[in-house]
Amino acid sequence: MENFVKIEDITEEKWNFVNEENRKMVDEFIAESIHLSPQTLKQYTSGLKIYFWWVSKNAENKPFHKLRSIDYLKYQNYLSRHGLSSSAIKFKRSAVSSLNGYIETYYGSDYPEFRQYINKSIATPPPQFVHEKEPLTIDEYNHLCEELEKQELWQQLAYIRFSFTSGARRAEVRQLLKEVVKYEPKIIKTENGEVKNYQTHVIRCKGRGVLGKQRKLQFDEDAKIAIEKWLNIRGEDDCQYVFVSKNNGKYKQVGESTFNNWSTLYFEKIVGRRFHPHLIRETRATTLVVEQGKDIKAAQKLLDHKSSTTTEIYVIRKDEGNADEAFT
Numbered sequence: 001m002e003n004f005v006k007i008e009d010i011t012e013e014k015w016n017f018v019n020e021e022n023r024k025m026v027d028e029f030i031a032e033s034i035h036l037s038p039q040t041l042k043q044y045t046s047g048l049k050i051y052f053w054w055v056s057k058n059a060e061n062k063p064f065h066k067l068r069s070i071d072y073l074k075y076q077n078y079l080s081r082h083g084l085s086s087s088a089i090k091f092k093r094s095a096v097s098s099l100n101g102y103i104e105t106y107y108g109s110d111y112p113e114f115r116q117y118i119n120k121s122i123a124t125p126p127p128q129f130v131h132e133k134e135p136l137t138i139d140e141y142n143h144l145c146e147e148l149e150k151q152e153l154w155q156q157l158a159y160i161r162f163s164f165t166s167g168a169r170r171a172e173v174r175q176l177l178k179e180v181v182k183y184e185p186k187i188i189k190t191e192n193g194e195v196k197n198y199q200t201h202v203i204r205c206k207g208r209g210v211l212g213k214q215r216k217l218q219f220d221e222d223a224k225i226a227i228e229k230w231l232n233i234r235g236e237d238d239c240q241y242v243f244v245s246k247n248n249g250k251y252k253q254v255g256e257s258t259f260n261n262w263s264t265l266y267f268e269k270i271v272g273r274r275f276h277p278h279l280i281r282e283t284r285a286t287t288l289v290v291e292q293g294k295d296i297k298a299a300q301k302l303l304d305h306k307s308s309t310t311t312e313i314y315v316i317r318k319d320e321g322n323a324d325e326a327f328t
Helices: 011-018 020-032 038-058 070-083 086-106 138-151 154-166 178-182 221-234 258-271 276-289 298-302 308-314
Strands: 186-190 191-205 213-220 244-247 250-253
Touching: 011 038, 020 038, 020 086, 038 070, 038 086, 070 086, 070 221, 070 244, 138 154, 138 258, 138 276, 154 221, 154 258, 154 276, 178 191, 191 221, 213 221, 276 298
Parallel strands: none
Antiparallel strands: 186 191, 191 213, 244 250
């Protein structure tokens, strides 16, 4: 099983020990990378600080333009020995590689001997253990919602209801404002009668740059009722967000890690197996296409994928007995 280990972020005191040239180049690179999302910039900043702190302790604190492939190879091996997941190592590799590309492109005349030193000869770590994708069944989803209601975990219930019906990502869900409960619904006529469909305010979704892709998410009546219940229990306060944590007696917008914590503290115990926020998106896609027979394009639009090929990855079909024909 893959060991998910997080290396501690570099403190200001440690960062000040790093070669000044390296610190200035990292600061400039981050400041000029406006094409990256705020979350990616945050992760790149952390990754580069960890890298150059390692350089300061293990590679003579060399300036960035004197580092070579062997230095990076030793760093990547250090990450592997530390127990980082292959995906975490690849992301940190991407941060250093992007910085190298920036230096090579814009400072080639200043450092003519500098070259991108992360190349194919430094193999990326192979994927390790990967959990089998197993979305919730409709019965499991309903049981989860029922148990959260019994335990009066109203905020967690609102999160599950909204995340499922909207198919939204963690970063999108945390942006939801309380004002959505006041929005008028769109009435959709179906064979079984009328259905109320709601839209959120504009939310920053996954995409490049500070603004990313802006769109409105859709949610149903069950989600609206759950959100209203949570807000009524919560009462009046100055925080504009639906999903909050309490600090020094005041509510503030939750971080994305809060949803992971809820998964471990509450959801896993109720469904009796591994649970993570992304599982809700997989469940929504699978339910739409496999259970309800909707076209893959409908799921693609809801989940905000550029291609239906990506959406297909989220749709888990249990094809049993397909190999039987080989034995008949």
